[in-house]
Amino acid sequence: MAYTHRFAALLILLSATIGFSTAALVEEQPLVLKYHNGILLKGNVTLNLVWYGKFTSIQRSIIVDFIRSLSSSAVPSKGPSVASWWKTTEKYKGGSSNIVVGKQLLLENYPLGKSLKSPYLRALSGKLNGGGVRSITVVLTAKDVAVEGFCMNRCGTHGAKARSVNSGAYVWVGNSETQCAGYCAWPFHQPMYGPQSPPLIAPNGDVGVDGMIINLATLLVNTVTNPFKSGYFNGGNQEAVSVCTGMFGSGSYPGYAGRVLVDKTTGASYNALGLAGRKYLLPAMWDPQTSKCKTLV
Numbered sequence: 001m002a003y004t005h006r007f008a009a010l011l012i013l014l015s016a017t018i019g020f021s022t023a024a025l026v027e028e029q030p031l032v033l034k035y036h037n038g039i040l041l042k043g044n045v046t047l048n049l050v051w052y053g054k055f056t057s058i059q060r061s062i063i064v065d066f067i068r069s070l071s072s073s074a075v076p077s078k079g080p081s082v083a084s085w086w087k088t089t090e091k092y093k094g095g096s097s098n099i100v101v102g103k104q105l106l107l108e109n110y111p112l113g114k115s116l117k118s119p120y121l122r123a124l125s126g127k128l129n130g131g132g133v134r135s136i137t138v139v140l141t142a143k144d145v146a147v148e149g150f151c152m153n154r155c156g157t158h159g160a161k162a163r164s165v166n167s168g169a170y171v172w173v174g175n176s177e178t179q180c181a182g183y184c185a186w187p188f189h190q191p192m193y194g195p196q197s198p199p200l201i202a203p204n205g206d207v208g209v210d211g212m213i214i215n216l217a218t219l220l221v222n223t224v225t226n227p228f229k230s231g232y233f234n235g236g237n238q239e240a241v242s243v244c245t246g247m248f249g250s251g252s253y254p255g256y257a258g259r260v261l262v263d264k265t266t267g268a269s270y271n272a273l274g275l276a277g278r279k280y281l282l283p284a285m286w287d288p289q290t291s292k293c294k295t296l297v
Contacts, residue, residue, distance in 0.1 A: 041134060041136070043097070045136060047099050047135070047136050048102040049137075049140065052110070052112075062204045062209050068101055068275055069082035071099045080297060082274040085217075085282050086221075088294055118147075118157075121147070125170035136220070138173065139172040140175070141172070143178045151179050156172055158222055187248070188201070200281070204268075204278065210281065222241055240286045244294075248295065249296075259297065271297045272296055
């Protein structure tokens with residue numbers, strides 16, 4: 001039950017050269033509404049974290065602050081917030097999904113090695129128990145960990161932790177900084193394919209981790225709105241955020257992230273404010289009420 005996230009980006013970036021039109025992609029988007037007919041993770045959802053490999057304390061805090069920002073009641077004094085972005089998930093039947101950070105496990109000694117097969121990801125997600133059906137375990141792999149299919153056709157995965165949905169869901173996201181930043185961390189790196197444009201400056205100064213935030217955000221939305229089904233993007237099977245891949249601000253088009261906010265001091269690009277003064281760049285999300293991809297700016 002894998003989810004091929006960045007294949008969508010590759011398809012969009014290639015669209016300018018292989019004849020796909022934006023109109024054709026828009027025509028397919030309503031399929032996402034037909035795809036969300038199963039169990040949704042609503043109410044309080046516990047999110048556990050498995051850190052596989054070496055992450056600095058700063059890297060971990062960037063990601064944890066993002067997760068905590070999703071359901072935070074603290075509203076920034078000005079500007080769009082991570083919580084307002086997440087609020088769009090309430091428009092999917094069942095109401096809100098309140099994300100609560102649960103247990104965390106650090107596996108800095110690479111117990112399964114630095115080259116992981118797909119089944120290892122589900123096994124790692126089982127290292128932390130608790131939460132039941134209303135839980136998600138996120139496996140985060142460090143920049144020196146190779147994962148089967150990583151950088152070739154995916155940057156992350158989501159699915160059920162076991163055959164029984166009562167075991168909860170899992171998500172995997174890898175750090176692509178040294179392996180394929182142009183594939184999994186765009187727009188903070190020039191794309192591997194398609195139109196070439198100057199990369200944006202990562203809002204937290206870490207191309208790999210800021211890229212992970214984009215993929216994690218995508219997978220978390222896709223998980224709470226479609227937790228126990230596979231999420232392959234193949235031109236027809238699409239999910240709540242993957243259908244909007246490559247869109248971060250208004251006016252976006254293949255190879256261009258759109259008009260986003262820029263920090264006057266650092267020059268970093270962002271579109272959402274989080275806890276602890278954090279800034280993040282989050283992808284557009286499909287709005288089932290308007291049948292359009294919704295951006296924060």
